[in-house]
Structure formats: structure tokens, C-alpha cells
Amino acid sequence: MAEVEFFNRAASEDLPLPSEGLLPEPQSPAECGLRLDLIVQLVLKHLHLSGELTGTAIADRLGLVFPIVEPAIDQLKAQTLCEITGGTNLGPPSYRYRITHLGRERAALLLETNKYAGVAPVPVEQYRRFMDAYKASHPVRVTRKEVREAFSHLVLSDRVLDQVGPAVNGEHSLFVYGPPGNGKTVISQAIRNLMIDEFWVPHAIEVDGSVIQMFDPVNHDPLPEPDTSLMLETPARQDRRWIRCRRPLVTVGGELTLDALELAYNPVSGYYRAPVQTLANGGVLVIDDFGRQRESPHALLNRWIAPLESRVDYLLLQSGQKVDLPFHVLVVFATNLKPAELVDEAFLRRIHYKVLAESPTVNDYRQIFENYCRAREVPYDSAIVDYLLTNVYPARKIPLRGCHPRDLIDQALALARYLEQPRRLTTYLLEAACDTYFVDETQGVSTAG
Numbered sequence: 001m002a003e004v005e006f007f008n009r010a011a012s013e014d015l016p017l018p019s020e021g022l023l024p025e026p027q028s029p030a031e032c033g034l035r036l037d038l039i040v041q042l043v044l045k046h047l048h049l050s051g052e053l054t055g056t057a058i059a060d061r062l063g064l065v066f067p068i069v070e071p072a073i074d075q076l077k078a079q080t081l082c083e084i085t086g087g088t089n090l091g092p093p094s095y096r097y098r099i100t101h102l103g104r105e106r107a108a109l110l111l112e113t114n115k116y117a118g119v120a121p122v123p124v125e126q127y128r129r130f131m132d133a134y135k136a137s138h139p140v141r142v143t144r145k146e147v148r149e150a151f152s153h154l155v156l157s158d159r160v161l162d163q164v165g166p167a168v169n170g171e172h173s174l175f176v177y178g179p180p181g182n183g184k185t186v187i188s189q190a191i192r193n194l195m196i197d198e199f200w201v202p203h204a205i206e207v208d209g210s211v212i213q214m215f216d217p218v219n220h221d222p223l224p225e226p227d228t229s230l231m232l233e234t235p236a237r238q239d240r241r242w243i244r245c246r247r248p249l250v251t252v253g254g255e256l257t258l259d260a261l262e263l264a265y266n267p268v269s270g271y272y273r274a275p276v277q278t279l280a281n282g283g284v285l286v287i288d289d290f291g292r293q294r295e296s297p298h299a300l301l302n303r304w305i306a307p308l309e310s311r312v313d314y315l316l317l318q319s320g321q322k323v324d325l326p327f328h329v330l331v332v333f334a335t336n337l338k339p340a341e342l343v344d345e346a347f348l349r350r351i352h353y354k355v356l357a358e359s360p361t362v363n364d365y366r367q368i369f370e371n372y373c374r375a376r377e378v379p380y381d382s383a384i385v386d387y388l389l390t391n392v393y394p395a396r397k398i399p400l401r402g403c404h405p406r407d408l409i410d411q412a413l414a415l416a417r418y419l420e421q422p423r424r425l426t427t428y429l430l431e432a433a434c435d436t437y438f439v440d441e442t443q444g445v446s447t448a449g
Contacts, residue, residue, distance in 0.1 A: 023130070023200055025065060025237040032068050033123035034206065039064075039072040041110050045117035047082055047099040048107035055093040063119040063203070063240035066093045073097060081106055114270035116211045121204035122241050124323060127214075130200070131281060131326035138197045140330075142168055150193035154186060155368045155402070160355060167353035168194050173308055173331040175339050175348075178357035181401035184334040185251070187357055188286040191332065195247040198223055199282045202242050204271075207323045211271040212263065219279050221246040248283035250276050254292045261303050263315045277304075277313060280329045290335040290342070297342045301350075304331065308350055360402050362389060369405035376409060378424055387427055392434050408433045 026032040039062070046061050047053060055073065059066040070092060076082040081103035087095035099107065111117075142150075147165040167174040168191055176184045202214045223244045238244070252260065256276075264273040277285055291297050307313040307327040314322050339348060348354075360368060366385055373380040388408075393400065411433035412425055421429075 023239040023242050025239050026068065027065060029068060029071075032064060032120075033126050034120060036071060036075070038206065038209065039069065039120065040075055041114075042117065042120060043069060043072045044076060044081060044099070044103060044107045045110060047076075047097060048104055048111070049117060052085060052096055052098040054087070054096050058097065059093070060240075061119070076103065112270075114211065116204065116213075116269065116271045119203040119241050121206035121211050122202040124205050124207045124325070127202060127205045128324075128326055131328055134199070134282065135326075135328045140168055140171055140195055142194045146194065151187075151190055153371075154183060154190065155360065155364050155371065156183075156187070157358065157361075157364070160187070160357065163353065163355045164191065167355065168330065170352060171330060172352045173304075173333070173350070174353035174355060175351055176332060176334045176355045176357055177339055178336065179359055179399070179401065180336040181403040182357040182359055183402045184336065184357045185286065185288050187355070188284070188288070188332040188334045189249060189251060191330065192247060192249040192284045195283060197247060199245050199247045200242040201245050201248070201282075207317065208321065210317055210319075213271060213273050214278070215243055216274075216279050219248055219250045246283075248280050249286070250280040250283070251286040251288055252276055253288040254294075256287065256293045256295070256300070258295050258299060258303060261300075263317065265318050272317075275315070277307070277327065277329055277331075278315075278325055281326060282328055284330045284332060286332045286334060288334050290333040291337040298347075301343055301347050305347075305350060357402075360400050362400070364402075365389070365400050365405065368402060369409070372406050372409050373425070376413065378409070378413065381425060384425055384427055384430060388430060388434075392431065396434070396438055398438060404437075407437060411437055 024031075029036075042062055043058055046058060053061070055066055055070070058073070059069045062069060073082065073092070076097075077084070079102075080100055082097050082099050085096045085098045142165055144162065144165060147161050147168075151161060151164070164187065176188050178184060201220050204211050204213050204215070206212075220243065223246060225244075261275050261277060263275060265271075266273065287300075290300075293300065308331065311327045313325050313327040315325060316322055333351065335342065339354065366382070369385050370380045392398075408430055409425065412429035413423060415429050415432055416423060
């Protein structure tokens, strides 16, 4: 009983900040930060799913060292919920523990209300402290040279690049707007190329017994483990409850709803999934096609007004309890609608930076065309581009767009394959591509009258 009291008392004490460049593996209940009853439940669930595990295997599945897990196993043995079935003389870590019939009944009851049986979660206070410490120690500071390197795969004017750079340094929200087809989405997503620091994402966090799943394999890119074979000294072990990743890039579009900005509780699993802005913490959240969501722009921005200014986001649990999480996200609103028609002046004031993704010049168009020919491994013929610019675009009265070279080249190559022609661009193929790509505004039935 004294052991339980020590564990729970230690879990409530002030938690140490992560070391620079490493989240050290917790070695004690105080450093772990979780209450004993939660670890007991997780151990029992893992035994229920596997039947029998060694002490080391149980600890590995929870991402903890055995001394933190051992008190939970001792409690399960005392309550005859598990038993020792064998092992070696190396001690409790090597013993094999098997769940009992009574243990299966107890585990089944636990799984009815909460099916989470993964890596031990990180206490929400540790998550807050990590995010605040990380932001303070890893500010995004980019130079003109670094911006040009990060966007070198795009053909953009100096004016656009010199607007993006300060916006990233400001670590605030920004609008990327302009006509369709000029790469607003690509520009927005390329901002992540300026965030080269490694980042850590917990598998899950715990809030007063509730579990919120944080790691999302769709939106988080784990980094490979460093090669330690050539190291002279044994490297310190990282807290296995966290995954070392690239800074996140989360993109949402017309499907975005207000519900996606709140904790998603699954009544079947019994735990929560983090909202999109929390998944993007430490990185970039791109709201693509802003203004075309089912929710009104005002409703979406109203939801973000407070977090954008305070850098704290308040989320609601099923119990009605509010939990505050850090909001260290660079939010990028990409739209081909006029910002002034989407939101009023008060909203625009809170979005400090506005970047116009302008249409390409003739020289830009040529460069984009040449770049994409190189990417598709087809010869570049400047005479064909001259023909498009001199004959096709003026005749059709179509403005140049950054996406046109890519789309026209792809369609021309698809036609060449269909006609069993060589894989190269010709005037005929590109004219045919234009016929199927561009709309003839003179044709069709009028809806007037």
C-alpha cells in the first residue's frame, strides 16, 4: 500500500523538462508522470491480448523501463489477476507472467469502456512543458538564401519569396491567395521545407484518465533511428513513448468541418483522437480551398481567433471538462477567392501576412515548362512553347497559369501513348491536349431565360 501511495504521490510532483535534443527515458515513477492505476490497466490489457509475456516484454510494449512497470505487476499478482509461470534466475524482468481467469474478466470490463492498449501515454502536463520548451529552443529563423533553396523546385518571383520568408519567421498565420492554378497549395506545403528541426510526437497523451491518441501515421513522418553501432559510448535512451519525426505538415481542404477541430471521441474504442490543429502542433496546418468548406469562413475563423492570439487551444472532453493544449502551429489559409470577400477587416488584421500567388510571366511559363519536361524525361522544345504562347493562348483568350505546363504535358504524353507514337512533345499533341483541357466558352446551352 505504501508503494502505491509513493507512486501516485510521485506522479503528481513537478516534472523535469526534456533535455536539449533528446527526450530521456524516464527511470522512476516521478519521471514517468503516470498514476499506478493507469499502468495497471495497461499491463492487464496487454496480458489479455497476449496471454503470457515476460516482464521485459510488458515493459517494452508500454515503452517504459521495467522498474516503473514492476509495481503494477506486483499489484496484479496480489489481486490474483496474473501469475508467474516460469522464468530464469535473472529476476522479475525475465519471469513469464500469465493472466488468470479472474484477470481476463477484469480486462474484459476495462476494454468495454476503453480499448486503448498501446504504448503508455504521456501526461498532458509533460506534453505542455515539452511543447513550450521546444518552441523556445527551436524558433524558426530563415534567411533569403534558405527560402530560395527550400522553394528551388518552384518557379516563383522574388516578390512572393520575400513575402513568404518573413511570414515564416513571424510564426504567425498567413493567407496565400490568387487565381486558381498558380500553386497556392504547393507554396503552402513547401513552407515545411524551411522547418528542418527534428520533432517529437507522443503516441498518446493522458488527461485525468482519458487517453488522446496523438501520433497519426498519415500526418507524421517518423525519422530513422540513428546508427549507434559506431558510437564509443552507449547512447542515452530516448523516452519510447515519443516518436522522433519531421515537423508535421497537415493539409485539409473542402472536407474540413468544425467537428474536425475538436477532440473526436470514439464510443467503441473509448478514447479520443486529436483534432487536425493538434496533429499539426510544431509544424504547418494548410487549410486548402479556404472558403469552399461547408462551414462558413467566419465560423472557422471564429473557432481559431483565440488560439491564434493566445497560442493556447481549449478542447472539450466527453465529461464536459476542458483541457488546454499548446497551439504552436503555423496556419496557412490557401484560397482562390478574394480575402476581403471571405472575411472582414477584423479577421484579416489577425492574419498578419498575405501572400499573392501571382500568375506566371512569359519567362516563368517557359521555365516551368522546361522544368516539367525534365521531370517527365522528355525533350524540351522551345519552338513548341513559342507556338502555344503565340497562337493557342491569344486565340483562346486564356491567362497563363502555373499549372498549365504540367497538365498539358501530361495530357499530350497520354495521347502519344494512346496513338502509339514516340514519347515526345509535338505541336499536334499539345494542340489536341489544349482542345480537351481548356473549355470552349462559345459552346454549350445557355441557362439564361
